[in-house]
Amino acid sequence: MAARGAPEAPPLPLPVPFRAPRSRPQSRSLFGHVPALRLSAPAPAVSTATAERAVPGRQGAPLAEAALAEAAPSPGEWEWVSDRPSLRPPCLGALSYYSRHGRDPAFTEAGPGRRFRDLHARHLRLLEWPDRPHDALSVPGEPGKRYHLILPSFFHLLDTLHRDGRAFAVVFRTFGTDLPRVLQAVSCALDGQHPQFPALRDVALSVDLTPGQIRCSKKEVVLTRGAERLATREDRRKLYNYFSSFEGIGGFQDHFDWWARNQFSSRGGKPLWIDPHDPDIHHIFIDDNIRLDDGDTIVHPQVFFEQGSSSPRSVPTSALYNICLVQTNLLEAIADEDYFLRCVRRCEENYDRYLACVEKDTPNEQWDGQ
Structure with a gap:
């Protein structure tokens, strides 16, 4: 939960966008947008923050x-x-x-x-760390104890998707300043350094350690990362195409001030673009701050309803809830290693139904979120 008036300090990292073909959901490519799920308070005091304060x-x-x-x-x-x-x-x-x-x-x-x-x-x-302290993957807590920096259920999701032969990418999206540490931790895990998930060394995903930025205004959304720069002023499909072709694991800091200026509503939230006419791609945004109340939520979903259009329309959270938007239940994510895997599978099932509704020109059908 982001504290009003201060950048969000997400508790634990999750993946979000994914994609795959209509007739064969298992081959759809998945793209996971997830908050920087970590168990420490916002930097700069990361090393002294205790895990208990973020649980x-x-x-x-x-x-x-x-x-x-x-x-x-x-x-x-x-x-x-x-x-x-x-x-x-x-x-x-x-x-x-x-x-x-x-x-x-x-x-x-x-x-x-x-x-x-x-x-x-x-x-x-x-959440207690089960092994010798690891500077990147664990954080200090009360005297003599360390805790997972990133939820094990997140790494279990990566491991399972890899073993299932799925094509997927992960984009961390945060309002905070935690991206460098989170990306480094994931890189260490994929290097086989996580004691609970040594098989992650076989996951062929590169981790780009350079954090990017997404900045919003009334006129456009601008994405920058290293030498990359994309803007939506002339073509609002540019960033959809960018994220739909994203490879590996990376991260972007979203625009907290824009969210605050929009009274913490959907309109000022982290932008997410969906194209139901592109059935080989499935974007899933997982965040504990997603809510069905559009006046108090963290993602701004936009859908390209017309095939080939460069002008998406904003939709309510309810239209994509448990389809492309997942409100994380942090207690379940901590207690159940399969939690994120179940979330993704439920979204994939619902996405097939959603695409069928779009084909029948009934995209506004509401889901009960169950």
Whole structure:
């Protein structure tokens, strides 16, 4: 969860875009756009930040946001409707604690959030680093403990897609300044240095350690990385083509100030372009800040509805939810190694249905997100 007024400090890294042909989904190329999923606070204090501060519930965000209650008429009174955190309200009228009280550094330590203290501790234990300290892949926590910098479920996804023979690329997208460290960590893992995933050395994906930038304005979106520079002023399809031909693993810092100037709404979010007339390509954006409320979400989805068009139309998050947009459940991503793999497979199944709807000229069919 990005704190309003400060660049986002994503907790753990995830992949997003992917692609494959219509009739043979397994051959579609996948392109994963993911936040820089890490377990440390934003730089420059990366080396001194503790993993506990980024685990759901510790700095208020994900666990407080997933804790659902119903606000009573009297200020400060809540009636809890569920003791199980969830991304979506379990009933009408339910609100997240976070939506009313914001980021609470001690949410699980006292008050109404104390009921989730054991849940927080259990997930923190799951994040403990299992081997000798690794400067790139682990981060220090409380005395004598280290934690994964990147969620193991992310590396399990890379390993499985590789073993399944899938064509895919990963683009890290963050508002923060963590890209150099995250890209270096992934490079080390693909070099066979991760003790839980030694087979990643066989994954033939290059890692570009040069972070890029994406900057937005009313007139255009500009992408730069090293000597590369692309802008959408004359042709808004340029960046779609760029990401659809992306190879390996890389990362871009998105435009936090633009998001803030647009009141943290979809309009100012990280841009994502989708072309349903290009069925060999499937872009998937995975981010814990994606929400069905377009006034409070982090991605700006745009679809080329007309074949060959260079002018996409903005669509609501609900139109692509669990098709090209995945709201990460961080607790599940920590506890279940197959979590991201299931997310990708569900998106692929839904994408086939979405493409069929586009062919029938009914692209606005809504999905229930299940």
